[in-house]
Amino acid sequence: MSRFFWVRHGPTHARAMLGWTDLPADLTDTGRVSRLAAHLPGDAVVVSSDLIRAVATADAIAADRPRLPHDRDLREINFGEWEMQRVDTIADQAALRAFWDNPGSVRTPGGESWDDLRMRTDRAVARLMAAHPGRDIVAVAHMGTIMGQLQRALGVPAYEAFGHRIDPLSVTELKFRGGGWQVEAINHCP
Numbered sequence: 001m002s003r004f005f006w007v008r009h010g011p012t013h014a015r016a017m018l019g020w021t022d023l024p025a026d027l028t029d030t031g032r033v034s035r036l037a038a039h040l041p042g043d044a045v046v047v048s049s050d051l052i053r054a055v056a057t058a059d060a061i062a063a064d065r066p067r068l069p070h071d072r073d074l075r076e077i078n079f080g081e082w083e084m085q086r087v088d089t090i091a092d093q094a095a096l097r098a099f100w101d102n103p104g105s106v107r108t109p110g111g112e113s114w115d116d117l118r119m120r121t122d123r124a125v126a127r128l129m130a131a132h133p134g135r136d137i138v139a140v141a142h143m144g145t146i147m148g149q150l151q152r153a154l155g156v157p158a159y160e161a162f163g164h165r166i167d168p169l170s171v172t173e174l175k176f177r178g179g180g181w182q183v184e185a186i187n188h189c190p
Contacts, residue, residue, distance in 0.1 A: 001134060001175060001176065001177040002129050002132075002133070002134060002135065002136075002137065002175070002176045002177075003041075003136045003137070003173060003174070003175045003176075003184070004125070004137050004139055004149070004173070004174045004175075004176075005040055005041070005044065005136065005137070005138045005139070005171050005172075005173050006139050006141060006145075006146045006149060006150075006171065006172040006173070006174065007036065007040075007057065007058075007061065007138060007139065007140045007141070007169070007170070007171055008140075008141065008142065008143055008146055008166050008167065008168050008169065008170050008172075009025045009048075009049075009051075009053040009054045009056075009057040009140055009141070009142065009168065009169075010025030010026055010027045010029075010033070010053065010056070010057045010060075010168050010169055011025065011026045011168040011169075012024070012025060012026065012053055012168075013026060014084070015086065016084045016085055016086050017079045017082050017083060017084065017085055017086075017087065018076065018079075018083075018084065019075075019076045019077050019078050019079040019083050019111070019144075020051070020075060020076065020078050020079075020083065021083055021084050022051050022052050022053075023052070023053055024052050024053055024056060025052075025053035025054075025056050025057050025168075027056060027057065027060050029169075032169055032190075033057075033060050033061060033169065035190040036061055036169050036171070036190050037060070037061040037062075037063055038190070039171065039188075039190035040061065040065075040138050040171070041136040041138075042063075042064070042065065043065070043135075043136060044065055044135065044136035044137060044138045045065060045066045045067075045068055045132055045135055045136070045137055045138070046058050046061070046062045046065045046066065046067050046068065046137075046138045046140070047067075047068040047069075047070070047071055047074070047128060047137065047138070047139050047140070048070055048071070048074065048139070048140035048141065049070065049071065049072070049074040049075045049076070049140065049141050049142060049145070050070035050071065050072045050074075050075065051075055051076070051142075054070075054074070054140045054141055054142065055070055055140075057140045057169070058138075058140040061138070061140070065138065068128075071124050071127075071128075073120045073121060073123055073124035073127075074121065074124050074139060074140075074141045074142075074145055075120075075141075075142065075145070076117075076141075076142035076143070076144050076145060077108075077111070077112050077114070077116075077117045077142075077144040077145075078108070078111040078112040078116075079108050079111050079112075080107070080108040080109050080110030080111025080112070081108065081109040081110045081111070082096070082108050082109065082111065083111070092109075095109070100162075101159070102159070103157075103158035103159055103162070104158060114144075114148070114158050117144055117145065117148055118148045118151070118152070118158075121141075121145050121148050121149060122148075122152065125149065129176065143166045146166045146172050147161045147162065147164065147166060148161070149172075149174060150164060150166075150172060150174070150183065150186065152181060153174045153181035153182065153183050154183060164186055164187065165187045166186075166187055167187055167189060169189065170187045170188060170189045171185060171187075171188045171189075171190065172185060172186050172187060172188070173185040173188070
């Protein structure tokens with residue numbers, strides 16, 4: 001059995017579509033960060049996306065847990081030309097609606113599709129499970145990354161997975177047992 005404790009990085013306060021832009025996390029709520037660190041299993045390994053907001057959050061909660069190298073495949077979706085734009089400023093509103101209303105193979109201009117995000121994140125999960133069989137893994141990542149893994153565990157379409165909240169500094173716990181995923185907690189805020 002493997003358990004993944006998916007932690008969304010600390011808040012960035014961005015008011016735009018934030019994917020690969022490397023903004024820092026606001027980790028000034030040290031009480032909340034401490035409660036999060038205490039909630040996570042002490043013998044877990046910790047990995048994060050290579051974006052600074054995830055790296056800093058992982059470093060803040062790692063404590064004495066082994067820290068694995070950053071994993072680029074755990075990044076948020078690449079919004080391409082839409083990166084750091086508010087949805088109301090996107091010129092092609094039909095393409096924007098198609099991207100959000102029918103997530104799957106629709107790519108952002110110069111960026112990724114939901115399926116692209118899922119494939120790269122699924123790859124990272126497979127690598128981590130192979131390298132650390134049966135271990136608890138704390139993975140500090142992004143809303144889209146976590147929603148993709150929640151979609152996988154629930155066996156639902158991406159659009160349905162979008163109905164879940166994934167707040168900054170929340171934990172979504174997924175367990176792999178007997179060849180399948182189980183959802184233990186979604187958006188738990190210690």
